[in-house]
Amino acid sequence: MSDVPLAYPVPWLFIRDHAPTYGLKNASLETLRHVSFSLVGPGSLPAHFPMTVNAGDTAWLPIEGDDLARSTTLVVRWRRQNDDEYLWRCVF
Structure with missing residues (x-):
């Protein structure tokens, strides 16, 4: 048996109340690193690090x-924190 968890809850809460500025709240208890955002479709998001x-x-x-x-x-x-990378797609 492996010690790898079968599921990891998405740590983000998508805040839509202040459109056209949207928030992604880290609802977890850990620091998330190398967070980046991109869009699929015709929307526009300024470049960021x-x-x-x-x-x-x-x-x-x-x-x-x-x-x-x-x-x-x-x-x-x-x-x-363990350096595993995750990807999450969300819609508006």
Whole structure:
């Protein structure tokens, strides 16, 4: 038997209340490193460097576009403390 967990809960809370600025809150108890964001679809997100998001902190992203919910997906990448890399896609 392996000690690798079968599931890892997504640590992000997607905050849509302040559109066109969206928040991704680190709802976990650990610091997430090398966090980066990209869009799939016609939306627009300014270029940025990968960042560290501490437990409880929120990364704010200005995202522009018409009808994002129909045509755009936000892709979030990060590394946990053990250096495992994760990818999460979320929609508006």
